[in-house]
Amino acid sequence: MSLEPKQMPVQYILGEWDFQGLSLKMAPPVFIPRPETEELVEWVLEEVAQRPHAVGAQGGPLILEVGCGSGAISLSLLSQLPQSQVIAVDKGEAAICLTRENAQRLQLQDRIRIVPLDVTSEGSWAHLLPWGPMDLVVSNPPYVFHQDMEQLAPEILSYEDPAALDGGEKGMDIITHILALAPWLLKDSGSIFLEVDLRHPELIVCWLQSRPDLSLDLVAVRKDFYGRSRFLHIRRSGPQHGCPADALPGPQPARVPG
Amino acid sequence: MRSHLLLSVARCLWTPRAIGLARRQRSGSAQLEELFARGGPLRTYLERQAGSESHLQVRGSELVAVAKLLSEKEQELLDTEHLLHDENEDLRKLAENEITSCQKEIAQLKHQIILLLVPSEETDENDLILEVTAGVGGQEAMLFTAEMFDMYQQYAAFKRWHFETLEYFPSEIGGLRHASASIGGSETYKHMKFEGGVHRVQRVPKTEKQGRIHTSTMTVAILPQPTEINLVINPKDLRIDTKRASGAGGQHVNTTDSAVRIVHLPTGVVSECQQERSQLKNREMAMKKLRAKLYSMHLEEETSKRYSARKIQIGTKGRSEKIRTYNFPQNRVTDHRINKSLYDLETFMQGEYLLDELVQSLKDYADYESLVEIISRKL
Numbered sequence: 001m002s003l004e005p006k007q008m009p010v011q012y013i014l015g016e017w018d019f020q021g022l023s024l025k026m027a028p029p030v031f032i033p034r035p036e037t038e039e040l041v042e043w044v045l046e047e048v049a050q051r052p053h054a055v056g057a058q059g060g061p062l063i064l065e066v067g068c069g070s071g072a073i074s075l076s077l078l079s080q081l082p083q084s085q086v087i088a089v090d091k092g093e094a095a096i097c098l099t100r101e102n103a104q105r106l107q108l109q110d111r112i113r114i115v116p117l118d119v120t121s122e123g124s125w126a127h128l129l130p131w132g133p134m135d136l137v138v139s140n141p142p143y144v145f146h147q148d149m150e151q152l153a154p155e156i157l158s159y160e161d162p163a164a165l166d167g168g169e170k171g172m173d174i175i176t177h178i179l180a181l182a183p184w185l186l187k188d189s190g191s192i193f194l195e196v197d198l199r200h201p202e203l204i205v206c207w208l209q210s211r212p213d214l215s216l217d218l219v220a221v222r223k224d225f226y227g228r229s230r231f232l233h234i235r236r237s238g239p240q241h242g243c244p245a246d247a248l249p250g251p252q253p254a255r256v257p258g
Numbered sequence: 259m260r261s262h263l264l265l266s267v268a269r270c271l272w273t274p275r276a277i278g279l280a281r282r283q284r285s286g287s288a289q290l291e292e293l294f295a296r297g298g299p300l301r302t303y304l305e306r307q308a309g310s311e312s313h314l315q316v317r318g319s320e321l322v323a324v325a326k327l328l329s330e331k332e333q334e335l336l337d338t339e340h341l342l343h344d345e346n347e348d349l350r351k352l353a354e355n356e357i358t359s360c361q362k363e364i365a366q367l368k369h370q371i372i373l374l375l376v377p378s379e380e381t382d383e384n385d386l387i388l389e390v391t392a393g394v395g396g397q398e399a400m401l402f403t404a405e406m407f408d409m410y411q412q413y414a415a416f417k418r419w420h421f422e423t424l425e426y427f428p429s430e431i432g433g434l435r436h437a438s439a440s441i442g443g444s445e446t447y448k449h450m451k452f453e454g455g456v457h458r459v460q461r462v463p464k465t466e467k468q469g470r471i472h473t474s475t476m477t478v479a480i481l482p483q484p485t486e487i488n489l490v491i492n493p494k495d496l497r498i499d500t501k502r503a504s505g506a507g508g509q510h511v512n513t514t515d516s517a518v519r520i521v522h523l524p525t526g527v528v529s530e531c532q533q534e535r536s537q538l539k540n541r542e543m544a545m546k547k548l549r550a551k552l553y554s555m556h557l558e559e560e561t562s563k564r565y566s567a568r569k570i571q572i573g574t575k576g577r578s579e580k581i582r583t584y585n586f587p588q589n590r591v592t593d594h595r596i597n598k599s600l601y602d603l604e605t606f607m608q609g610e611y612l613l614d615e616l617v618q619s620l621k622d623y624a625d626y627e628s629l630v631e632i633i634s635r636k637l
Binding site: 018021032 | 498502
């Protein structure tokens with residue numbers, strides 16, 4: 001049974017949509033920001049306000065976004081944190097282009113580096129090392145359980161990039177890769193903010209317990225506006241690892257991806 | 259001889275030009291002036307205040323001091339008055355100058371007395387929410403509603419207030435069914451509170467083919483916006499409804515319907531907003547409106563007794579009162595509460611000096627009613 005051509009999502013028809021007060025260009029197949037994700041940005045902003053970051057040469061905080069899509073999260077953080085810098089990565093070419101375009105539209109291109117990168121591929125983290133350890137990692141990673149993919153609305157399946165949605169068997173594939181980046185890319189006491197499926201908080205707690213080498217603790221779970229457990233704040237409590245060639249005391253992971 | 263002098267002094271005081279007040283204060287202050295008449299209830303009240311000094315608070319003693327100063331200045335005026343008829347021209351000129359400056363001071367002292375006596379409302383400093391709704395008259399009523407909304411938007415700019423449209427529901431031919439806006443700035447509620455009520459327009463509608471004059475109406479509601487302290491809402495008392503309620507949400511769903519509906523469970527008051535694309539913004543706006551509605555209900559209880567006898571009604575009581583008529587063929591706007599008409603309707607609708615003048619007259623009349631109440635209360 002073939003899919004009938006369905007109504008294109010309104011955001012693609014209009015070619016633009018709002019997010020956190022910004023007007024962003026939208027283009028298929030780049031993932032359309034969901035309203036819940038605005039709350040992820042709100043939470044990050046609240047936390048940043050409460051914990052003034054050690055100001056480096058360029059001010060702060062330094063933020064890594066994994067899976068930037070249209071650039072919604074990165075650009076809204078940049079526009080509300082004037083001292084911040086962002087490194088935004090995505091494995092989709094279209095997403096990289098669209099984020100670049102939106103950054104230009106909003107005149108934020110000077111504070112964002114947009115890097116084509118697949119965090120699930122071996123050793124990918126190495127490309128990010130030159131930019132130094134991050135204060136924050138933020139992500140709305142693909143978190144749909146693979147078995148749920150076919151139940152998504154036709155307009156989503158026909159027009160949005162499935163790679164932006166499909167998180168594998170338990171919707172955890174990309175999430176676990178991001179968490180495993182922590183020793184290499186996140187400062188001591190640095191934070192990871194994630195948007196997830198409502199079944200993930202429990203699964204992630206278990207997974208973190210199996211990976212003490214990462215020195216990550218779940219600090220808080222926040223419900224979205226519809227009462228679903230949607231956002232996680234995970235903090236690192238250990239020294240940041242250097243390059244594998246360095247001899248560092250203490251436990252080191254056997255392999256990078258978990 | 260003495261009564262003749264009194265009369266001429268009185269006449270001088272009541273002549274707008276001689277008072278020397280700013281142009282905008284002149285109109286509508288006639289009743290206030292009458293209150294200050296010698297031997298009148300206000301004078302009696304002030305004399306009694308002076309007599310019972312031991313019971314006064316700080317403000318009261320300031321009132322007594324100003325009242326005393328007023329009496330002294332008025333006496334000074336009387337004494338200088340007879341010099342106006344002196345043979346010496348220089349003396350006459352001197353007297354004229356003295357009298358003018360004396361009258362200015364007298365006016366200022368009276369103004370001060372009014373400020374000290376008339377209680378300021380809890381809400382005078384608050385921001386507000388303006389709601390306009392088309393009433394009777396179909397398309398014509400909606401066209402008029404659009405013009406009124408524009409007028410208030412321009413008035414806000416004129417007064418250097420912040421104006422943010424919260425909702426806007428237009429009609430097919432460029433009219434307006436309903437709209438609301440948040441207005442903030444210095445003394446916004448103090449000025450705008452008199453606009454609440456039914457406004458009536460009389461003219462030949464654009465849609466009318468036979469050139470007949472129609473009467474249509476629109477309603478203005480002014481809701482003071484509570485500050486954080488004025489009104490505290492427990493988040494547990496709220497139920498927030500949105501379109502994304504069912505299913506897993508998040509990445510699983512894409513919908514552009516960001517409409518938000520907030521229900522305040524204890525009172526059943528509902529507030530909705532679907533104006534913005536951002537659900538976050540709609541939520542903020544719906545909360546703003548909810549707070550204003552709840553606050554206005556709270557204020558109702560407090561002020562309904564106090565305002566019941568007045569001509570100028572504020573709050574829900576005033577909402578169904580026909581307060582003003584805009585007659586285009588006669589180029590006239592008439593406020594029925596103070597029975598004041600202004601001409602040049604087109605200029606009035608630009609929402610600048612003319613509207614401000616009317617607002618000032620209403621404010622003066624409201625002060626007058628307040629004063630009358632205060633004086634008669636103590637008797």
